[in-house]
Amino acid sequence: MSTSSAEVVNDEGNHQAILATQILGNVFVALIVISAMPTFWKMDRTRNVGNFNIYPFIAMVGQNIMWVVYGTVCKVEGLVYVNAFGMFINLLHVMVFLSVCGEVSQKRKVILATFIDVTVMGVFTLVVVWLAPEDKFNSIFGWFCSILLVVFFMSPCYFFYSMYKARSVDSLSIPLLITSIIAGVAFGMYGVLLKDWFVTVSNFSGTLSGVLQLLFFVIMKVFIIKPEDMVKKDDIIEYQEEIKLEMRKEVKGKDDDDNQDKETDNENDLDDKGHVQEEESIASEQGHQTIDVGGDSGSD
Secondary structure (H helix, E strand, C coil): CHHHHHHHHHHHHHHHHHHHHHHHHHHHHHHHHHCCHHHHHHHHHHCCCCCCCCHHHHHHHHHHHHHHHHHHHCCCHHHHHHHHHHHHHHHHHHHHHHHHCCCHHHHHHHHHHHHHHHHHHHHHHHHHHHHCCHHHHHHHHHHHHHHHHHHHHHHHHHHHHHHHHHCCCCCCCHHHHHHHHHHHHHHHHHHHHHCCHHHHHHHHHHHHHHHHHHHHHHHHHHHHCCHHHHHHHHHHHHHHHHHHHHHHHHHHHHHHHHHHHHHHHHHHHHHHHHHHHHHHHHHHHHHHHHHHHHHHHHHC
16 A cells, blocks of 8 residues: 555656656747747848848758657657747748848748758658558657757857857857756756657757857857957958948949939930931921922922
8 A cells, every 4th residue: 555655656746747847848948949039020120131041940840840740659748839839930930031031042942941841851751650660650750850859959069160260159149058958958857757768868969069059158258269359350340341331332323323324325215216206207297398299280
């Protein structure tokens, strides 16, 4: 009797811990997802995409799709809702980018990348469901989702060397890194409690990536980046802004010249038309005079 009571208490405690880590993970992942909303809001207001890289958001759409599939097939409900929310928000971000982007070629590339991403994930899911044994779904989808997520989480570390050479860590956001670390720990513990090692490893890789980026940020700020580097960087930014301003003036000047040329051409066309009409009127008058002369001679 005492053993069964202890097991019940243990199960209840385990259930509460699972629920707590699930809620905590969902909250922080949702914060990460919506953290980009101000950027896209500004993009929509200014109607300018600049040099914004939309492809990580397209990659996240594929990630969200596969984790929704994994959570549904393997009955891990804690992964379904938050990834469905992330998929919706990231697709919304892509749609905002497409509505603002003015370059047709860039639009086509983004649409093609989104189509390929969604199609590959959908085809992979259908092939596994149709051809693989049902008892293999967990391992197949688990490995696939884990590899995708680990690669995605660790990809920012690839740019450490370029940031070191540029003496800049502006692309690293400390609040976002801390949020990512907490979300990774929460969902990693969620996987531990569920004894789901695919969820555990992939999310702890996000924690590791966040810690590495945070350490890199501190090392760069404390030991690498010097005040004179910041001055040089400010000078470079100011110089770039001056170049952009000059280019805009040149473009505007060319547009004004083109407009003047068009106005001149229009005036010349009007003059030519006027001369032609005058010549036609003179010719018609001469013709009438000839007819009149002929009529007079005939009457005589």
